[in-house]
Amino acid sequence: MSEKNKKLEALKNEIEADRLLPLQESNIVFGEGNCDSDIIFIGEAPGFEEDRQKRPFVGRSGQLLNQMLGDIGMSRDEVYITNIVKRRPTNNRDPLPEEIQAYKPYLAKQLDIIRPLIVITLGRFAMNYFLPDAKITRDQGVLFRKNNFFVIPMFHPAAALRSQTEVMGRFKETFRKLPVMIKKCKQYQGVKDK
Numbered sequence: 466m467s468e469k470n471k472k473l474e475a476l477k478n479e480i481e482a483d484r485l486l487p488l489q490e491s492n493i494v495f496g497e498g499n500c501d502s503d504i505i506f507i508g509e510a511p512g513f514e515e516d517r518q519k520r521p522f523v524g525r526s527g528q529l530l531n532q533m534l535g536d537i538g539m540s541r542d543e544v545y546i547t548n549i550v551k552r553r554p555t556n557n558r559d560p561l562p563e564e565i566q567a568y569k570p571y572l573a574k575q576l577d578i579i580r581p582l583i584v585i586t587l588g589r590f591a592m593n594y595f596l597p598d599a600k601i602t603r604d605q606g607v608l609f610r611k612n613n614f615f616v617i618p619m620f621h622p623a624a625a626l627r628s629q630t631e632v633m634g635r636f637k638e639t640f641r642k643l644p645v646m647i648k649k650c651k652q653y654q655g656v657k658d659k
Contacts, residue, residue: 496547
C-alpha cells in the first residue's frame with residue numbers, strides 16, 4: 466500500500482470515528498480511484514446505490530459518468546472520485562449547509578493527501594466549495610484557477626439525466642472539451658502526460 470493510500474485509509478477511519486458528523490445512519494462513501502491522478506471528480510453526496518455499495522457514483526449518475534469518461538478515452542480507474550459529504554442525506558435530498566460545513570475539513574484533508582492538479586466539480590454544491598460566487602448555469606465548462614487547483618465546474622450527471630435536453634447537451638459538450646482543458650492545465654503547470 467502506497468503512502469498516500471495509507472493516509473487516505475487513516476482519514477477514512479478518522480471520519481468513521483467522528484460521531485459528531487451528521488448522517489450517522491448511513492454508510493461512509495469515502496472515495497475511490499487513482500490517488501496519484503492529476504484529476505479528481507467531486508460530487509455533493511452519495512445517493513441510495515452509493516450508500517448501499519459504499520462507493521461513489523455507482524448508480525445511474527455513475528453509469529453516465531463512466532460512459533462519458535469512456536467517450537474521451539479515460540476510465541474511472543485513472544481518476545479519483547469522491548463527494549464533499551461522505552454519507553447519504555435522507556431520501557437523496559440535497560445536503561444541508563451544516564452537513565456540507567461538517568464534512569468540509571475532511572474533503573480539505575483528502576485534497577491535501579491526493580494533491581490533484583485539476584478538480585472537476587459535479588453540481589453546484591461541489592462547485593461552490595471552491596467557487597462560492599459561481600453559478601452552475603453560467604460557469605459550468607469554464608476553467609478557473611483557485612489556489613493550487615484548476616477547477617472545472619460541470620453539471621451533476623443526475624441533473625443531466627433529469628433534463629435529457631439542454632443540460633444533458635451542455636454536460637456532454639463540456640465532457641468532450643475536457644481532454645483539451647486537461648492538456649492545457651498540464652502544460653501550464655509544466656506537467657508531462659503520464
